[in-house]
Amino acid sequence: MSTPEPAPAPLRLGTRGSALATTQSGLVARRLEELLGRPVELVRIRTEGDVKTGSLASLGGTGVFVTALREALLDGRCDVAVHSLKDLPTAQPADLTIVTPEREDPRDALCARDGLTLDTLPRGARVGTGSPRRAALVQAARPDVELVDIRGNVETRLARALGPDADLDAVVLALAGLSRLGRTEVVTQALDPVVVAPAPGQGALAVEARTGDLAAGTPLAEAFAALDHHPTRLAVLAERAVLARLEAGCAAPVGAHARVEAGELELTAVVARVDGTEQLTHSASAPLAAADATAQDDAATTLGVRVAEALLADGAARLAPLVGGPGEPRSATPDDVVSRTDVAPLHASTGTDDPEGA
Numbered sequence: 001m002s003t004p005e006p007a008p009a010p011l012r013l014g015t016r017g018s019a020l021a022t023t024q025s026g027l028v029a030r031r032l033e034e035l036l037g038r039p040v041e042l043v044r045i046r047t048e049g050d051v052k053t054g055s056l057a058s059l060g061g062t063g064v065f066v067t068a069l070r071e072a073l074l075d076g077r078c079d080v081a082v083h084s085l086k087d088l089p090t091a092q093p094a095d096l097t098i099v100t101p102e103r104e105d106p107r108d109a110l111c112a113r114d115g116l117t118l119d120t121l122p123r124g125a126r127v128g129t130g131s132p133r134r135a136a137l138v139q140a141a142r143p144d145v146e147l148v149d150i151r152g153n154v155e156t157r158l159a160r161a162l163g164p165d166a167d168l169d170a171v172v173l174a175l176a177g178l179s180r181l182g183r184t185e186v187v188t189q190a191l192d193p194v195v196v197a198p199a200p201g202q203g204a205l206a207v208e209a210r211t212g213d214l215a216a217g218t219p220l221a222e223a224f225a226a227l228d229h230h231p232t233r234l235a236v237l238a239e240r241a242v243l244a245r246l247e248a249g250c251a252a253p254v255g256a257h258a259r260v261e262a263g264e265l266e267l268t269a270v271v272a273r274v275d276g277t278e279q280l281t282h283s284a285s286a287p288l289a290a291a292d293a294t295a296q297d298d299a300a301t302t303l304g305v306r307v308a309e310a311l312l313a314d315g316a317a318r319l320a321p322l323v324g325g326p327g328e329p330r331s332a333t334p335d336d337v338v339s340r341t342d343v344a345p346l347h348a349s350t351g352t353d354d355p356e357g358a
């Protein structure tokens with residue numbers, strides 16, 4: 001008499017409990033089930049940030065969520081974790097490995113009352129965002145509008161502009177998050193990346209596992225290879241290299257947008273003064289054609305470093321105090337002294353692009 005094959009133990013995918021996090025994790029879980037032929041179960045990981053109320057900036061922004069998921073991976077409470085790539089610190093721990101599935105639209109979305117756009121918002125309109133980058137770039141495009149610092153999950157923020165008790169005319173959110181949540185009907189304008197440069201990595205997910213579980217030839221390694229989208233990886237490598245070279249926490253008003261176009265990787269990065277009165281932009285591209293995958297990865301990183309160095313040479317550190325080393329006092333060059341009083345204070349130095357988390 002033969003015993004039936006035991007059902008394979010499910011792969012445990014750790015996730016935060018927010019609507020956006022569970023939606024993103026669910027998408028990846030279904031793809032992994034297809035690729036592995038094995039059930040994948042979501043394991044909710046509670047974090048300090050989920051429990052405590054109050055300003056997340058004081059808890060280190062969404063960094064707390066990333067750290068909690070990574071701890072769960074490393075101590076074996078889950079096998080895989082899904083992050084929004086833009087929330088990940090630029091340094092990758094060696095004992096964990098990420099892959100990047102094909103990214104969604106990286107643009108920011110204006111969600112306004114009455115179908116308004118950046119151009120048609122009335123003078124003095126109130127626009128909500130928790131992101132210094134979005135605040136700076138929207139203010140630069142529309143110096144007359146009032147930027148309001150807001151917190152909370154996606155629905156909470158949308159309600160500030162669109163709910164029955166709305167106190168704002170518009171809010172700015174990542175298009176990708178709204179799209180994953182099936183909420184794009186609230187978007188009144190996808191913002192042109194030339195006007196509002198997206199956060200480095202915006203719209204991309206990072207799927208992470210223990211490096212030791214990804215030995216060549218294992219089912220998980222093969223599934224990860226299938227999940228990885230090469231043009232996405234190159235774009236986010238370049239964008240995140242800008243952030244790393246600028247030594248900017250993602251709370252700094254830094255935008256970067258890269259894409260593969262006609263065999264070239266094109267990158268544009270922006271550093272803004274947080275009050276929107278001044279910004280620096282630099283673009284460059286790198287050919288990809290002749291290189292193998294590893295050489296292309298190196299070319300992407302080099303491109304990001306080159307663009308960041310051009311921005312630094314143009315005075316990026318003078319524009320944004322969080323550029324050139326988060327939390328570190330800047331060296332007082334004469335330039336620095338002249339500009340200091342003009343620089344508006346920023347949020348906590350180790351925050352994220354949008355410190356309320358998703």
Ligand SMILES: NCc1[nH]cc(CCC(=O)O)c1CC(=O)O
Nearest residue numbers: 084173174177203204354357358
């Ligand atoms: N920091 C919050 C966060 N992290 C990722 C997303 C959206 C999804 C994405 O950018 O991939 C959001 C919400 C937002 O910025 O509106």
